[in-house]
Amino acid sequence: MKLLPLLTGHSSSRAAVTCTYRCGDACFHEVPNTSANPTFADVLTEVSRRGALKAGAVVALATGGLAATTAPALAEPEQGKPKPPPGLDFERVEPNTLDAVVVPDGYEQGIVIRWGDPVLPGAPAWDITRQTGDAQAKQFGYNCDFAALLPFDHAGLAALLVTNHEYTTETHMFPGYDENNPTEEQVKVAWAAHGLTVVLVTRSPWSGQYRPKPSRFNRRITLHTPFQVTGPAAGSDLLKTSADPTGTVVLGTMNNCAGGVTPWGTILSGEENVNQYFANADLVADEQTRKRLARYGIKGTGTVRKWERFDSRFDLTKQVNEANRFGWVIELDPHDPESTPVKHTHLGRFKHECANIRIVADGRVVAYSGDDERFEYIYKFVSNGKVKKGDSTHARRHNMTLLDDGTLYVGRFTGDSPAAEIDGTGKLPSDGEFDGSGEWIPLAAGNRSFVDGMTAEEVYVFTREAADKVGATKMDRPEDIQAHPKTGRIYCALSNNVERGNPGKEGATEPNPRLNNKHGQVLEFEEAGGDALALKFSWRLFLVCGDPAAPDTYFAGFPKDQVSPISSPDNVAFDRHGNLWISTDSAGALGINDGLYGVPLDGKQRGNLKLFLTVPKGAETCGPIVGDKVVTVCVQHPGELDGASADNPVSHWPDGGASVPRPSVVAVWKPGRHGLSDIGG
Template identity: 50%
Template sequence: MSDQRRPVLPMLGHVRGKRSAVTCALKCDNACLGEVCNESSNGYFRDVVAGELSRRSALGLGLAGALTLAFTGGQPAGRAEAALSSVGPSFAPAAPLPKAPNSKLDFTPIRPVDKLVDELTVPDGYAWRPIIRWGDGLFDDSPAFDLEHQTAAAQARQFGYNNDYTDIIELPGTAGKRAVLFTNHEYTNEGIMFSDAQAAADPAGTRAVARAAHGLSVVELERQNKNHAWTYVKGAPLNRRFLTDTVFEFTGPAAGSRLLTNPSDPKGREGRIVRGTLGNCAGGTTPWGTVLSGEENFNGYFRTAGTSKEDKRYGLANRATARVWELDEPRFDTRNVDYANESNRFGWIVEVDPLDPTSTPKKHTALGRFKHEGANVHIAANGRVVAYSGDDERFDYLYKFVSKGTYRPGTGAADREHNKTLLSEGNLYVARFAGNSPAAEIDGSGKLPTDGAFDGRGEWLPLVVDGTSAIPGMSVEQVLVFTRLAADLAGATKMDRCEDVEPHPVTGKVYVVCTNNSNRGVGANAAPDEANPRRQNRDGHIVEITEDGGDQTATTFGWNLLLVCGDPAKNQATYFAGYPADKVSPISCPDNVAFDSSGYMWLATDGAPSAIGYNDGLFRVTLEGPERGKVEQFLSVPRDAETCGPVVRDADRHVFVAVQHPGEEGTFAAPHSYFPDYVPAGAAGAAPVGADGAAPAGAVRAPRPSIVQVLPAVHAKK
């Protein structure tokens, strides 16, 4: 195989999905261009009718048993902060939100921003500033970022590339003045990271830099008080990078399985450890203060024989990978007998303890292996931990895990250590849905059926229950390592790319983001159905699930479509829960979800430029009351960028986003974006960009993925 200095971009000029050609090649290995991985004969939404109930019966059950869990006094506060205003330190029912909530985070929605604009746009009265950028040093010995002379050793001590899931977890006992920031580094774009000269002179070296730019980061933050902006603390004791050579430990029934074992494994730890984590996309923060990260597009990093049904079902093939890491490390080519099962060791939910820099991160086999977008945890009334996760692939599935053990709400170290074991054992389910409208009313146009809603019933089909496989002919280990094949046999419903899946911390309703599927109804592909009502669905939609009896461990549920996204000015096939379409911000390709303490849902988008011609952004959605379905745009990210990892602290009037792949479609020599430094041509120096034209310290005239904070302008410079 010849050496390659740049990733191959075979989709240029013929994108079939929502993303740019560059993003498709580097992020998801051209998943939309290749054959559909799921060739099972499972029914789609409209095909499943058994047990169907009417919409009014399904939704008339209410949600009296909805529960939530808040961090108690000694626990760190992260994303679960949204529950603090309504629930105490133990289990208690929460009433549905009765009306549109009030929020201190008041703003006038921005207008959509043209896709060629290279600016981060925020509402009047607000300002933004980066907290940390690609290449910023994390440790006392970290070298300064040198764009023209990057090394793997330097990158391993610096903040990684393409940050995705993000959370900020305040440290106990610091009065809100110190916190840790966690983020994923999903993938790299070597074409805009390296100059032609560096790539040509040292192709192996640039590949090593790219490997070091993957993984995860934990970074300590500090601020003067809750009004002020966070800054990161270089050399802080909790700072940590998780790299491709960091040791991870498997937990659960498949740990030690022959399916996870390589001949090269160290004696006594066969199939129980693995180096690194890859393709980390979204995630979730647990009530006990750890962070979950989903290994999504891992298949693009491995070359395999590509002949088995398992390889084909997971998109693994016998072809050179985009980054050709197999030239440097034989484990990325599973045709090497010593690494025959290496690809099976990716595609899991990872759990990291950001408060313990000596801890070993875990990969939980009990949650199954597929292209995890992420996982988000809710505590059921009986104390069991329930985790929801979507498989981000066309026509793949929605999953739920219910723990065997129960949560301990105490604040002691023993309670926390117990809770860190809860994702190691439990039951795994996959979803099947049924619509309740006549087939003739679902014609692909997106027109509402006569009952006034897209809705129906669903059930959770068992894959593993009480430590036993529910799939004839498959062992528990096989079900968990080849979960897609098990779900095929179970008869799960084929979905339109489930991305983030999050339970509301107050109502317990579950929101499933289906980002899009431009192949819906095309050729031999599945026709539109009630839960996927549009042909060639490029804009995506949101499914709202109400578990029966308000019990997250239930095996049946009701569902409806909250949003059918798009630009109403250009596309009449949109729906906003009955809210007037001419009064919403246009939104396309929803991806990540967050909730604030007032009960609003926030949606980050990925793919709007190609779908509706506007930059991606962050949007607030009203879920209850007369304005249910109202969508308001809060910010817009720069050219070619994706909005990721939203964190909304409405009580402080602060919003955080990860700005991923700015300037993705440019080149190193001709960037499409200069975010976030925006160094003017010819500028130099260490002062902030201003009237004198000087550049900020460490600034470069190039795009840098970054974590950004938005706050009232009056506080932004303090």
């Protein structure tokens, strides 16, 4: 294989316009985490001084860790082509830069729903030249990210489709848009284009083409939808504003990134890059407040979108606590269109990529979540209450309280290799893999804080500060985290971190082994003894992403000349065969479009990564749902390239012709003689 060409110029692998509108140019600002946590070398020095390195390795083995159970299975030479594992029997797609969704030979595709399509009664036909806030509040929102299909019948032909709408890109939404002087109506459209959508979709037995349908369950959640604040920080003085002196009701949710489906059928969604929406942080009088705002990347005066001109809650000199009311995990019950969604404070406040649930043997639940920014942390929550079985409204209401009472932890990861072998090049250490052990450090439980100098309320509202104080491990942008439904092993996408090793920044560590990390890695870890309640775990890097021909990549020991290139893993999912599926964001670092990949986790082909589909140029692949018969993905920000705009579109997907691009949900299926064939054979 030849090395793929790297993009040059813009220091991020995304277009500059995406960096501006999606995360407020986070990669071009100073890293918010300036804490002096123990470095990897410090940890090794201390471990060596105490003579405990060997003992730590023995403990990891004794607790049933990964090192004892899932050693890499190198592919053995075989005559002819090896048979693909179940669920991955498709011809891999070649990397490309086309303005299309590209799927394997023999598969078909169709648009499920697009930005501006009607969701609620009275929604007008979408017209880019006649947008209003009232119309957008009844239409499918912008930049769909996470998605879920909740079965609505036993045949799997009807479902409630729930999607996030992460952010708006006004320059691509409004012809003639003036970034310095947005109109009030344009701002109202943007407020309504954020949030979530619930819509009933149906298909026939002979097609994977889902179609939206009118339904009483159809719903739009926007920046004006009331949310109930729950958990131990509800009512805190840190959450009170003049509009809500109780600190228990927040209008809206925004910058919702990944999420999860709970075992009781509700949706969890993470509020991520909320920092960019709030103005005048530098003008706030109190110094400690300014420092705490800066720890969340909230700095400067005016904002790009200028919302502060039309609503004082986005001006921190007028409503300083408003920023504290965003950055939470929210929960929505799609089965009850009259229900009030909630914000769970016990899961902490940070740039939540997601929250995903697993139920342990005694009925309690564990939630994993990542803080998607450079040098941030991985968290775990363990409930005190237990799941009530059944799908009744009463059971759901009970289960929706489980995330409000428990213990919040943050992760510390320790490698098992000598510091000299982790040199930042990505070269494997002498034991053949990047691996080690870890522990969960408690932050708070209910009204009890475990962090010196911080109250429990402060831990929940300023969780990053609490994690700094206890010495959590700085990671390379923790994104989606999910537990395998069969093995219980946990998989976390670590997207990238080009700041690692820069002057004044932390260098390579064994879980983050490359300097100037453009391509990211996938972390695999297992709780001690397979018990999700354990406070110890073992870990290894399953994938070190990038060009397979490059020496700094690793695919679980599988021969690299047989795998697909991948950069910036974002979302993870599983199929019924137990394979891992990974969607990417910023594969432009390899000069290719983003895509969806499948990879076996066990057996001789463990690590044999295969590209299943790619999305159009400028787009990101989000929210994969890998069903038996149909795969769906969200195609976010198609055509979002520098120099493009609503007046000068460079993509015309999905409508073709001279149309502007529209973020959409896409379904992919394989037709067969008697309906649909299984995905991947």
